[in-house]
Amino acid sequence: MITITHNHEAGTLIEGTAKGDGTAEVLKRCGWRWGRSVSTWYVPNSRDRHAKMHTINHTSAQLEASGFEISIDVDDTARTTAEVEAAKIERQQDRVAALQTKAERRGNAAEAAHQEFRHRLDQLPPMGEPVKIGHHSEGRHRAAIKHADTAFNRVHTTHEAAAHAEAAATIAATTTASRYNVRTVANRIEKIAAAIRSFQRDLDGYIAHRGSPYAEQIAPVAVRAHAEMLTYWALAAAHGLGNVLLRLLWLNVTARPVIDKAYPKSGTFPPFSESRDAWHQSAQPSSKTRERRRTPHHHLRPLPSLTPWTR
Numbered sequence: 331m332i333t334i335t336h337n338h339e340a341g342t343l344i345e346g347t348a349k350g351d352g353t354a355e356v357l358k359r360c361g362w363r364w365g366r367s368v369s370t371w372y373v374p375n376s377r378d379r380h381a382k383m384h385t386i387n388h389t390s391a392q393l394e395a396s397g398f399e400i401s402i403d404v405d406d407t408a409r410t411t412a413e414v415e416a417a418k419i420e421r422q423q424d425r426v427a428a429l430q431t432k433a434e435r436r437g438n439a440a441e442a443a444h445q446e447f448r449h450r451l452d453q454l455p456p457m458g459e460p461v462k463i464g465h466h467s468e469g470r471h472r473a474a475i476k477h478a479d480t481a482f483n484r485v486h487t488t489h490e491a492a493a494h495a496e497a498a499a500t501i502a503a504t505t506t507a508s509r510y511n512v513r514t515v516a517n518r519i520e521k522i523a524a525a526i527r528s529f530q531r532d533l534d535g536y537i538a539h540r541g542s543p544y545a546e547q548i549a550p551v552a553v554r555a556h557a558e559m560l561t562y563w564a565l566a567a568a569h570g571l572g573n574v575l576l577r578l579l580w581l582n583v584t585a586r587p588v589i590d591k592a593y594p595k596s597g598t599f600p601p602f603s604e605s606r607d608a609w610h611q612s613a614q615p616s617s618k619t620r621e622r623r624r625t626p627h628h629h630l631r632p633l634p635s636l637t638p639w640t641r
Contacts, residue, residue, distance in 0.1 A: 332398050334386055337405040339417070341377035342386065343370050356396055360389040378414050380406050422506050429499035436495045440488040447481040454478060 332346040332353070344362070347353040347370070354364075362371045373385055381404045390400045409417075453474045461471045508514065535550035 331401060332393060333401045333403060334390060335403045336376065336381040336386065338378045338407065338409050338414075340368075341379075342373035342381060343368065344372075344389075345370065347371065352396060353393065353398065356392045357389065360392060361385060362389070378409065378417075419506055422502070426499065426502045429495065429502050433492065433495035433499045436488065436492040440485070440492040443481065443484045443488040447478070447485045450474070450478040450481040 332344060334342065334344050336342040344353075344357070347357075353371075357371050361373065363374055364370075365372045373382060376382060383404075386402060386404070390402060393400050455467075455471060455474075461468055461475075533550060536548050537545055538548050539545045
């Protein structure tokens, strides 16, 4: 019996498969991936999201057609925003620790390869002595050169791998702070709110090129299928906006150390301020900084006055 399960904490997983039983080919065709950390097949991007029933049903039909017995267990109960964000931070911390361990392991391997290379160099004849053709030492000399060349290539490969692992660990260590940057979240809110307004204009109709000689009235969407599609995307965008707003609300309470570190001079940080001047005054840049720095286009603008989405 193969069971397809879904819940918001673990995502969409499958149980009861075995290596070589023929399920791998079917699951790959249906968009599943093998997860080494969970030791099972999973649907990408399914954690803390509603079940992708089209993928689950299609997979079930394909497996049944291949002679397997399938059962489906779906629990679409959503977790609170605090639980979701706390779980993401925990997973990110685990990832950072794993990458740091990997970087340390590869750094040790690079150091060992360097020591091996120095040892191989010491095996070569001193002072760059050339190979003596026909001499009894010719074979040993050529073998030493080959070993030294192999060791040098290994040094280059291991040092590149160590540098890549170190860079990945450094980037991962700053991911959480970047994700909860208030300015980044506010830009995301503004982008989603603009998408919602765009969908609503298509549904309600609007005046194109307003204020110009080419102004014309654009009628509301008349085709039912198109209107339903726009309504679906508008609701999806609103749901995304609700999640981002909830994240910002949660951030205001939980991530205060991150905010204080990013803006150490701010006394009372105003993430929900309707005044753009209040945001700039909270950062308090120096006079020299104000003289040589232009205002970036992505500075925070007043947040849209929308009611947060309630799950």
